[in-house]
Amino acid sequence: MARSIGRRLLPLLFLAPMLLMIALAWVSPLVLTVYLGFTDLSIKNFLAFVKDFFTDKVSITLDNFRRIFYAEDPYVGETLRVTVLYVVSVLSINAIYALALSIAIAYFTKNELLSMILRVTWLLPRITPGIIYALMWIWFIDPKYGLLNEMLRLMGVPDSWLPDSWLLRKPYSQMLMIMINGYVGASFGMIVYTAAIKSIPPDLVNAALVDGASEFQVARRIIIPLLKWPILFVTAWQTLSLLSSYEYILMVWGAGSGQGYGIARSAGVMVWSLYSYTKAFAEHLYGYASALSLILVAIGLALIILYFKIFGFRRLMEPSRVEV
Amino acid sequence: MVRVTLDNVSKFFGKVKAVVDLNLEIRDGEFVALLGPSGCGKTTTLLMVAGIYKPTRGRILFDDEDVTDLPPKDRNIGMVFQSYALYPHMTVYDNIAFPLKLKKVPRQEIDRKVKEVAKLLQIDELLDRKPAQLSGGQRQRVALGRALVKEPDVLLLDEPLSNLDAKLRILMRAEIKRLQKELGITTIYVTHDQVEAMSMADKIAVMNKGRLQQYADPQTLYNKPANLFVAGFIGSPPMNLVEGNIVEENGTYYFVSSSFKYRLPSGVGELIASETSSVILGVRPEDIKIVLGDGDDNVISGTVYVVEPLGRDLLVNVKVGETLFKILAPADLKLEPGQSILLAPNEKRIHLFDRKTGRAVI
Ligand SMILES: Nc1ncnc2c1ncn2[C@@H]1O[C@H](COP(=O)(O)OP(=O)(O)OP(=O)(O)O)[C@@H](O)[C@H]1O
Ligand SMILES: [Mg+2]
Numbered sequence: 278m279a280r281s282i283g284r285r286l287l288p289l290l291f292l293a294p295m296l297l298m299i300a301l302a303w304v305s306p307l308v309l310t311v312y313l314g315f316t317d318l319s320i321k322n323f324l325a326f327v328k329d330f331f332t333d334k335v336s337i338t339l340d341n342f343r344r345i346f347y348a349e350d351p352y353v354g355e356t357l358r359v360t361v362l363y364v365v366s367v368l369s370i371n372a373i374y375a376l377a378l379s380i381a382i383a384y385f386t387k388n389e390l391l392s393m394i395l396r397v398t399w400l401l402p403r404i405t406p407g408i409i410y411a412l413m414w415i416w417f418i419d420p421k422y423g424l425l426n427e428m429l430r431l432m433g434v435p436d437s438w439l440p441d442s443w444l445l446r447k448p449y450s451q452m453l454m455i456m457i458n459g460y461v462g463a464s465f466g467m468i469v470y471t472a473a474i475k476s477i478p479p480d481l482v483n484a485a486l487v488d489g490a491s492e493f494q495v496a497r498r499i500i501i502p503l504l505k506w507p508i509l510f511v512t513a514w515q516t517l518s519l520l521s522s523y524e525y526i527l528m529v530w531g532a533g534s535g536q537g538y539g540i541a542r543s544a545g546v547m548v549w550s551l552y553s554y555t556k557a558f559a560e561h562l563y564g565y566a567s568a569l570s571l572i573l574v575a576i577g578l579a580l581i582i583l584y585f586k587i588f589g590f591r592r593l594m595e596p597s598r599v600e601v
Numbered sequence: 602m603v604r605v606t607l608d609n610v611s612k613f614f615g616k617v618k619a620v621v622d623l624n625l626e627i628r629d630g631e632f633v634a635l636l637g638p639s640g641c642g643k644t645t646t647l648l649m650v651a652g653i654y655k656p657t658r659g660r661i662l663f664d665d666e667d668v669t670d671l672p673p674k675d676r677n678i679g680m681v682f683q684s685y686a687l688y689p690h691m692t693v694y695d696n697i698a699f700p701l702k703l704k705k706v707p708r709q710e711i712d713r714k715v716k717e718v719a720k721l722l723q724i725d726e727l728l729d730r731k732p733a734q735l736s737g738g739q740r741q742r743v744a745l746g747r748a749l750v751k752e753p754d755v756l757l758l759d760e761p762l763s764n765l766d767a768k769l770r771i772l773m774r775a776e777i778k779r780l781q782k783e784l785g786i787t788t789i790y791v792t793h794d795q796v797e798a799m800s801m802a803d804k805i806a807v808m809n810k811g812r813l814q815q816y817a818d819p820q821t822l823y824n825k826p827a828n829l830f831v832a833g834f835i836g837s838p839p840m841n842l843v844e845g846n847i848v849e850e851n852g853t854y855y856f857v858s859s860s861f862k863y864r865l866p867s868g869v870g871e872l873i874a875s876e877t878s879s880v881i882l883g884v885r886p887e888d889i890k891i892v893l894g895d896g897d898d899n900v901i902s903g904t905v906y907v908v909e910p911l912g913r914d915l916l917v918n919v920k921v922g923e924t925l926f927k928i929l930a931p932a933d934l935k936l937e938p939g940q941s942i943l944l945a946p947n948e949k950r951i952h953l954f955d956r957k958t959g960r961a962v963i
Contacts (some may be wrong), residue, residue: 385924478684478686480683483673484680484688485688486653487679488700488747489700489703490703491674499700503689503690506688595851
């Protein structure tokens with residue numbers, strides 16, 4: 278009897294630290310975000326608010342959402358446009374370009390060593406600490422000392438064509454945003470894809486070759502169709518993580534200074550999650566920032582439910598398995 | 602249809618020598634079986650003929666054209682893989698149509714040919730299904746259909762029946778043989794099942810450890826095995842093999858082992874003694890007669906060890922000293938374990954192999 282209780286308790290004991298972490302780092306912020314999103318908490322009423330926390334003295338209001346949805350905040354529209362540009366273009370690098378690259382590396386490159394070198398090249402940004410990766414970009418694009426301008430000059434691009442700042446001048450700034458995030462994000466798709474390509478039975482490829490397919494036709498008619506689920510998985514997963522990610526933009530462009538917008542706004546790289554971050558930590562409008570985040574959370578949850586419907590549990594957990 | 606020639610072909614994977622100096626000629630329209638134990642290089646050989654692997658050394662010819670460096674798509678080959686390798690994302694119809702689509706055959710003609718092949722193989726009911734929804738036998742026929750639909754010059758079959766149950770296997774064996782004769786396609790058929798090879802092929806190439814052991818028609822292979830490996834591999838139950846020496850006494854030659862002495866037919870002894878004296882004697886189970894009571898003078902005496910009824914015959918295990926003989930006897934023979942009997946090998950059908958080289962001496 279005692280043993281069987283022990284059996285049931287022991288796993289819980291092992292899981293406890295993890296469950297505690299989840300509660301602290303995930304559930305409680307979520308509850309707070311929902312709560313704060315319906316209040317007008319800011320730096321001005323902060324102390325009073327904390328005293329009345331979770332009592333009915335706090336006025337619950339829909340003001341924040343009115344500001345967002347009725348365009349009372351003039352920047353919401355632009356932020357939305359930048360976010361769509363960000364998610365769609367980085368996603369196409371992460372999901373589609375990474376696919377082409379994986380096929381090139383894992384199928385067309387028959388030399389194992391070369392294939393491995395190429396794979397590591399794309400993994401480098403992922404294993405570099407984020408702040409160093411960001412600093413390397415900042416240095417790379419520096420108009421005075423940067424390698425980029427130096428290279429372009431060597432290739433014969435006249436000085437007058439070069440922008441005074443890659444960081445500020447649109448559309449270069451936005452291209453930069455896409456590249457910085459695309460390069461570091463591509464590795465995720467590539468790991469999933471290369472594993473999936475390697476799991477395709479060689480006989481299938483051989484059969485197609487014997488049937489008269491060229492190497493290119495093998496890629497198009499056998500490999501890509503077989504990667505259907507991995508492709509969907511990477512797309513789904515990356516959409517979620519891109520919607521809520523802003524760390525590289527924050528590290529390169531900064532969140533805010535002065536008026537609280539930094540150069541992210543003028544460079545045209547202010548994505549939704551960074552906007553929420555800015556509202557909270559540069560302008561200290563905590564209620565409004567929570568409301569902004571809440572919209573992202575809602576979209577994310579809706580997507581996750583949709584994905585479960587499409588994939589089923591097993592495919593979401595085993596993305597690299599090719600179904601044969 | 603073409604003649605396929607392998608001219609001193611070798612394939613090495615790093616240190617692994619999968620195929621070594623293979624010479625083989627398959628005549629136009631011939632059905633040749635590649636027979637050998639697992640890992641002897643059968644699949645590797647097929648993949649070289651198909652153009653998937655490039656030989657490390659040697660040449661492959663189709664008729665008189667050197668195809669060694671030709672990519673698979675330019676060889677017009679149909680192949681059934683060991684795993685069938687059906688495209689899991691395509692229906693049966695699309696699987697069979699795939700080679701034709703790649704050839705840019707007009708749509709109506711594709712449709713006609715796919716249906717024709719499907720009918721021939723009796724899979725016309727299955728055209729809308731995906732491979733995952735098929736049984737092993739059905740998959741095998743789809744794979745065969747995909748290989749046949751392009752009207753290949755050479756058909757390569759890699760153990761196509763190994764995944765089927767015994768009954769279906771015998772059925773499909775006859776089907777494939779009939780089909781091959783009807784279409785007259787030059788065919789290489791890989792198997793490790795000697796019965797399959799013997800019953801289907803015009804000629805059999807026996808391989809072991811990447812090397813060709815013997816290339817002959819089934820009868821020759823059975824009656825005149827070129828070496829110990831072939832002798833032991835072909836035939837079931839296998840040939841009895843006994844180590845011994847050739848000894849001369851008063852002008853007569855005897856085979857002497859640790860447990861018995863057997864007089865060799867005149868002429869044979871001299872012939873062998875001139876080459877070597879340490880040999881291995883081989884006699885097939887059906888080439889030994891069991892003699893009850895007194896018999897001829899040239900017999901070996903032993904005791905019955907175990908009797909295994911096989912239905913049509915009895916498989917009798919007989920102990921002669923330390924040596925165990927397996928003998929096929931008529932089913933109505935009454936034998937008891939422990940019973941003393943005499944064995945009379947058929948003089949004309951004994952085999953002798955050089956113990957050092959393993960090669961057949963007669
Ligand atoms: N791609 C490869 N890389 C390295 N070694 C290989 C490769 N393909 C085959 N081999 C080796 O070559 C030898 C012959 O293999 P092969 O597949 O031709 O055997 P097989 O006769 O078809 O055997 P089975 O009856 O089991 O299918 C084996 O030792 C195998 O391990
Ligand atoms: Mg094989």
